[in-house]
Amino acid sequence: MKRYNPADIEPKWQSIWEDQARYIATDNDSKPKMYVSGMFPYPSGSGLHSGHAFSYTIVDAIARFYRPHGYNVLNPMGWDTFGLPAENYAIKTGMAPSVVTKQNIANFKNQFKRMGVSVDWSREINTSDPEYYRWTQWIFTQFFNKGLAYQKESMQWWCPVDKTVLANEQVEGGKCWRCGSEVEKKSMKQWFFKITDYADSLLKEIPNLDWPDKIKTAQTNWIGKSEGAEIDFVTAERDDRIRVFTTRPDTLFGATFLVVAPEHPLVRSLVNDDTREAVDSYITASLKRSDIERMAESKEKTGVFSGSYAINPATGSKIPIWIADYVLGGYGTGAIMAVPAHDERDFAFAEKFKLPIIKVVEAPSRDEQIYHGEGTLLSSGEFDGMATSEAREQIVNWLEAQGVGAIKTTYKMRDWLISRQRYWGAPIPIIHCPEHGAVAVPEAELPVKLPNVEDYAPKGDGKSVLASVEDWVHVDCPTCGGPALRETDTMDGYACSSWYLLRYADPKNETAAWDPAIANYWSPVDYYVGGDHAVAHLLYVRFWAHVFKDMGLINHREPVKKLVYHGYVNAEDGRKMSKSLGNVIDPLDIIDQGYGADTLRTYVLFMGPIELDSAWSSQGVGGVHRFLNRVWTLTQEYLAAEVAPNDDIAASLEQIRHRTIKKVTNDYRELSFNTATAALMEYVNELYKAKTTGFTMAWRLQLETLVQLLSPLAPHVSAELWEQLGNDQPLDTAMWPHWDDSQIKTDTITLAVQVNGKLRATLELPADVTKEAAIEAALASENVARHVAETGPKKTIYVPGRLINIVS
């Protein structure tokens, strides 16, 4: 009898699948389409990790489940290749990032194949391939032409010694991570995508998404819509207007001071000779504080009096204007009216700097020191006694009549900064002309290819290495033909990954990013699988789709129908896997150790519900392998046995077969792979019990059903056993088995009998038993009779097919 040896059968089936191009998807097929994809990987030098194994096994199981249901399945794969690791490796070794990337892709691809994924490799894409980023650049120019890509001065961390911009994470304790010198904030011209134009559009669709609530809430909070009002305060000294944003215009009478952010443009004009020095040093100090420091200090407020006063338009009183960094320059108007009686932050500030606190809202019940809820107005002139919700409207109307206030909606979300001063990214396709400013590179001249360079290390001038490639930088202006300069920044990698799901639909198109007819056939993605990027990628990919819809490039607004957001795979010790802890499980090792890909795949799906984090268990892997081995052995025993030449089989077994098809099918549909696997294990246990009475011809159907149901999890062993059972038609082209509900019905039912809610007996009764007969049988049961009080049953609850509860 042949032993189960994955090392034999897995390569065999992998090459059959590849040679027969079994998983090539057909555009515009008449079959219903099913588009499943994982978030494409960054091909690192270290190969697939357990998270990859988990993610793409989920994808593949979905794909392999839907194909036999008659779907035209698209299961593509590609590579998210731009980014820092490849560039750093290039700086260290001098090897071109494109070369390193090519090697890593080859390794990843080989490892994916060894996992038995049913991917359509003819659609493979790579974001650093000029044929791909050509269209990323084309999309950029479309955004630019629509005003959705623009340049703006913005504050960046700047190291004066290295003369380079630093990311937030590269500033440690206010010092440069490289040279240790004190960093400063510097205003620099950067490229942005105007995602804020789509804030409402993105927000509005969130409730309709079939996505986990966790992600939907995260995106809602990230967009951070808040409705309120803008109110103008006039300064007492110079008649300047300071505009503030507030969500609580109803508390206007309690505004006892204003606070402006250190970056506020009017700060200069607010100071006088007495305050100038203090204000200057405060601003310098606060600009230097890193975000991390500001976070750590959290509630401890700092600030300085500007020297000026403003008039509260409601009370007419003179209130001081302070400068403090608890007010953020980038949000609202960068200035607020402080109402310390009804806002915790304002209260903390007022306490520290001894500023007046005026209560203007009466809390409905208990009295709190700082009440920010709804209530009734007091000390608010003509608005006294009015409900806060009502007053919010009335006070804005009243201000609006005087031309000093209006309703206003703001968002926390900022525009998306996409320029990077790095080599290994898609060059921003812009040419700067002294005459015409920024001009988009014409479509015919795309792609703007990355030039080859000798040294990938930044030159220290705050620009990307590209700026030093003289003959690349100097070009003619597309508009006037005069001398002009290329933009030398590259795009954030997230730009490349914001549209790749559409490129999979039409990956070889040389005249367009995609053909709308093909993209509209495949898109949106039916199942998008990943466990990372709650907002960034998952918001950007939505943003671009919304823009594409408005541009008429696709006919739908949302790119992802169902988001499958899975948990992390932790190490055996429950901690995160990391090289330094030495607890990393390499999924390829599991295959190499002889367990095989089928065990790996089945195990990662059996660990638990996919949305939960899990800890790896070597013993669990062994358990799953034992299960697959049992399936193998059972089939071998059947094939080797003298099969009785009749179709007799225990009726219960056929019933279990139908029940298992139903359970497993429904579980797969719900992506409940762990319970589907459990049901298959139960089925196998039943078959083992039944085989002691000998095999008949009817067993073939049992075993065929078993391997079919198993095939999404363990495709190799399933295909092998299917073939050994004598099927000429390949398993992955056979239709999924059907179940018949009438076959699942049993002649008898098990009824639980409770007395006063406690289980006292279980009865086997005919399925069509009447209520009366069931109760009679229950009362006749010895143990039940003993527990029913002498007074007899007072009341009887009967749940057909489930239980009887006798209340006595």
Add this chain to the structure above:
RNA sequence: GCGCGGGUGGUGGAAUCGGUAGACACGAGGGACUUAAAAUCCCUUGGCCAUAACGGCCGUGCGGGUUCAAGUCCCGCCCCGCGUACCA
């Protein structure tokens, strides 16, 4: 702080509508096979008490409540994980 998850045996986890808590698997214990081990197969396995039992009590983070019946619903807490961070 706020938001979102979660808390069930020694462990991972099951449990459509409120209806037999602990499916399935791991681990553990016992047995069969074997010269022996591995592998494989079979049995037992929430705790406690009874063991003559087809028996009893307790049990889903804690405290209340609704109900014939609560892991599941309601109220009040505790703990853990993740996300977020002064957004006026």
